[in-house]
Amino acid sequence: MTSAVLTKLLREPLLHFLVIGAALFGVYQWTTGDEAAPDEIVVSAGQIASLQAIFSQTWQRPPTSSEREALIADYIRDEVLYREGVAMGLDRDDVIVRRRIRQKMEFVADLSADVQPTDAELKAFVADHPDRFSGEPRVSFTQVYFPAGAQTANEAEVERLRLALNAGTADASTAGSPLLAGSDFRDLAISDVAQTFGTDFAAWIDKATPGTWQGPVTSGYGTHLVRVSERVEARQLPFEQVRDAARREWLHARKVVAAHALYEELRSRYVIKVEDLPGAPSATVVGAAQ
């Protein structure tokens, strides 16, 4: 079975409108602010080309002439309302605009750390974090299940069965009760055992000695006797197998550091004063100018 989740971020079309407006024309404003007079809106050939390109990539065909007119009219409408809105200060203290801009700044910081590492760098990174790039122990096992609740088998019965299984006088494929999760498992990582049977069961099986029927051990389902037939220890994987994961982790680590450094530098340019909250228990003042 595979569990899943769909996480959706960002919706509310009205907000999209505002945010996309802010994003597009925020950049426009910064970059072209000194080119056009305040009351002039220039829809450049480049901008029209960009509008057409986005349309084509969305619809898989170029816009018709009336659609192109509509794209330009919509662009102008956005620009007029965006400018007037900014003039009225509607972008200020707007949590949506602020967060979006902040996300974008963090994204810029990410980009500034986005380079391809060499194999030598990755190998060094793997060597520094062996736990992250080694495989997990893997086990093959058979389990015999006794449900929790009214029909619970008593301890003596379970122990008798365990001895019989070890003596070869009981058959695991008919002993105990069926369990929908299954009874025979081959080459499962310990984390996969935990997904199916819970972490306590997985921790127990991680310590079990292969070869004999052991237990009882409990899971969220009930009680089990377990025979681990094979255990493969965690081992360092060949570099080729971990290269992609190492690159991902290396880049992530680098971006975290870069984002932190960039923020610290920008923050140090501000004098920050945090006022006391009336009635708050203790006074707090933070200054952070260098």
Place this chain on the structure above:
Amino acid sequence: MDAGAFGNRLGFEDAYRFARGEELTASGGERVKLSRPLDFLVIADHSDNMGFFPALFSGKPEMLADPTGRKWYDMVQAGGQEGVKAALEIIDNFSRGTFPPALQFLPGSDGYSSTWDQIIAAAEKYNEPGHFTAFIGYEWTSQVPPGNNLHRVVIYRDGGDKAVQTLPFTTYPPQGSTTPEDLWKHLQAYEDKTGGRVLAIAHNGNLSNAWMFPTETNPATGQPLSAEYAKTRAHWEPLYEATQIKGDGETHQYLSPNDEFAGYELWDKGNLNLSEAKKPEMLQSEYARSALQIGLQLEAKLGTNPYKFGMIGSTDSHTSLATAEEDNFFGKHSGAEPTPTRFEHEFMRNGDLFLTGWQQVSSGYAGVWATENTREAIWDAMRRKEVYATTGPRMLVRFFGGWDFAEADAQSRNPAFAGYGKGVPMGGDLRAAPAGKSPTFLVAALKDPIGGNLDRIQIVKGWIDAAGARQEKVYDVVWSDERVPGADGKLPAVGNTVDVATATWTNTIGASELIKTWTDPEFDPALRAVYYARVLEIPTPRWTAYDAVRFGVKMPPEVPMFGQERAYTSPIWYTPEG
């Protein structure tokens, strides 16, 4: 509702890292980690514009031709502090208005790069076939004025090489549209261009004010629903998201007055923004169970069932944190992450209509019967509807339909062998009833290993009677604790071990596993029918009860403190010959 807007500063990468089981710091500062990693995740952001920054950093020839561009590129490549310095220089140039004009609009460059590229890049980075599947996808956030929710999540079977060739469909004309038919055209154009595969999953019909599953008239056009509409919708929308944070969507007690478990975690006050109040007559076009029946009626009329969907659950979370269990509920958005007062915050208001924080639903997940953990295998399972919804618990649920299931199949150690061998799995079809036979079903559920025990499994049957009217009936099929139905046929309640004061419960009632074969006792081979299974857990504490204990707050009596979590399987359909 914008994730960025609500204070979510965890990005796409964080969402993937969290789903994979890594510990993160949530927006509110708490350290968070999933006790059990997920196998797959779709992050569905909408398209947005990142400006020209990606081009600036990516070493495009046009940029490298400019000395400043070359310098910044080299600094980034040098890495470490140099990269940070490059970013600072760029920021400073902007703030002083001295940014090199040559770099602002690179001739011949494609100018703007969209967030879509970033979404694809993150998915590609975290997708590990066999271990963790990061789907490429987006949400088409159609909301028809005044605020009727028609949202769809689009999921790609494909990798970035194909997905990057088109942009996500948006909702604002002239680029986009709020009409589902236009989305379907867009999906077709994507497949035609790339040879890729996509599907769309609608959610929150409960907030559509009757627009989600129309009965006769297409609300977008005012025309009667057509054969073309039915065929196209059935093709692109094989699944419906039946449970999530903004309300459970299985059924409403108004529609299912004889179902004692109807009315679970409902959001039924109005449309998405509460701009229009709910009227009872809207409900039939908003809930999965009635839609499945309307689909049968439309199939008789149009030749295709437009609402032949399987069911999944999903979080619809805006926190980058996929948390659907009651004891890990992180709320809809970052402004409502765990705090002592989140239950009483006004979640939304429009005039007299409002929703309060406690009404958020800690739901749900999708279970998928896939052959392996890859984009292709999971997508294919979604396409054939071999999926089920849960409201949070990771139950394992099987549902097979056929003509020959016998009691022995339920005693088997490997019931799935009989299931696939003698019948069709959830999402499948039964046709051509053998003379004198009624459909038989093999249904089984195993509790979440760290969740509540199981109360019962029910089979919900919907059908169209000889007069063409919709009918439904809920059958208790198998239950725990050797309970005996009363003289009225009603099964006694399983009981309740929840101690609200401590937000705990015990698995001293209920069963770990339930399995049974069942034959439809009222089968008429001439009538179309649809069957799905509903699995109920014993009562367990609701997220509000965990909050009350964690923060030592007292909540008013209208706030529910426990509930029976559940799973819904995708249906199996019976269609008469001819």
